[in-house]
Amino acid sequence: MPHLGIAHVCDKLELDAARTRMPGPVGVVMTMGALHQGHATLLRAAKARCDSVIATIFVNPLQFGPSEDFRRYPRALETDVALCADEGVDVVFVPSAAGMYPQGDASVGVDPGPLGNVLEGASRPGHFRGVLTAVAKLLHLTRPDVAFFGEKDYQQLTLIRQLVADLNFDVEIVGVPIVREPDGLALSSRNRYLSAAERAAALALSSSVYAGVARAVAGPGEVLTAAAAEFDRLQEGCEAVLHRDYLALTDPALGTAPSSGAARLLIAAHVGNTRLIDNIALTLG
Numbered sequence: 001m002p003h004l005g006i007a008h009v010c011d012k013l014e015l016d017a018a019r020t021r022m023p024g025p026v027g028v029v030m031t032m033g034a035l036h037q038g039h040a041t042l043l044r045a046a047k048a049r050c051d052s053v054i055a056t057i058f059v060n061p062l063q064f065g066p067s068e069d070f071r072r073y074p075r076a077l078e079t080d081v082a083l084c085a086d087e088g089v090d091v092v093f094v095p096s097a098a099g100m101y102p103q104g105d106a107s108v109g110v111d112p113g114p115l116g117n118v119l120e121g122a123s124r125p126g127h128f129r130g131v132l133t134a135v136a137k138l139l140h141l142t143r144p145d146v147a148f149f150g151e152k153d154y155q156q157l158t159l160i161r162q163l164v165a166d167l168n169f170d171v172e173i174v175g176v177p178i179v180r181e182p183d184g185l186a187l188s189s190r191n192r193y194l195s196a197a198e199r200a201a202a203l204a205l206s207s208s209v210y211a212g213v214a215r216a217v218a219g220p221g222e223v224l225t226a227a228a229a230e231f232d233r234l235q236e237g238c239e240a241v242l243h244r245d246y247l248a249l250t251d252p253a254l255g256t257a258p259s260s261g262a263a264r265l266l267i268a269a270h271v272g273n274t275r276l277i278d279n280i281a282l283t284l285g
Ligand code: AMP
Pocket: 030, 031, 032, 033, 038, 039, 041, 042, 148, 149, 150, 151, 152, 153, 176, 177, 178, 179, 180, 186, 187, 188, 189
């Protein structure tokens, strides 16, 4: 069913035509669809700051590894467009993979540099090259004044800030805090994969970072020990398969953790066949 007041466009020509009619400042929120209240919060932040808002929906094949969930990634275009319309989005851009990558995988891409090889990048080789290549293209296509990204994907946000600084993109990047379920679980499109037992086990991620934050005054060693102990405790008691990928304490730029001051605690874990991530800001010492 068409939604009034929102343009749903799929190629550059249609997007350009819609874009010329949009009063500025223009904000963009890039997503892979299967939208939830985390995405809605980004759209609201864009709406509050900008006169026009573009949402993009693109399940980017370039950022999935060969054994990852590209094929089964949830797709819900109709309800996504309805959510965008409800949030007052002006244009939803839904490009095809062929439209984005006419040359396929062999196209020119964005090198994320050393930060692309740690944490998520170590577990997901090529992931950030895929992310930054798609983000660069979508920034060129949508030409926003401001682009909004969630802190949920903290390494992605950090790399996107680096992308626009290093390659002189004329856009402001705004980070939006993580939206969580009442029990702490960070909202994610991948939460749809979880069985009841896995949903319970998934709380190990947020519980661990909260346990780390609770020891922030004591210093970096104590933060990591407390977070790891909480994960292990929940792992022992849970019915689902739960396996930690990494638990890391860094500075806010994802470098070495300081002994005191601002820091970030990041975690990734497999819950059954689903890989989830979480992170939190903390002040050490
Ligand atoms: P995705 O569709 O998962 O690629 O996410 C699109 C954007 O929404 C990214 O900038 C994410 O960081 C952001 N996002 C996803 N989940 C959340 C959440 N729970 N809280 C805040 N932002 C989120």
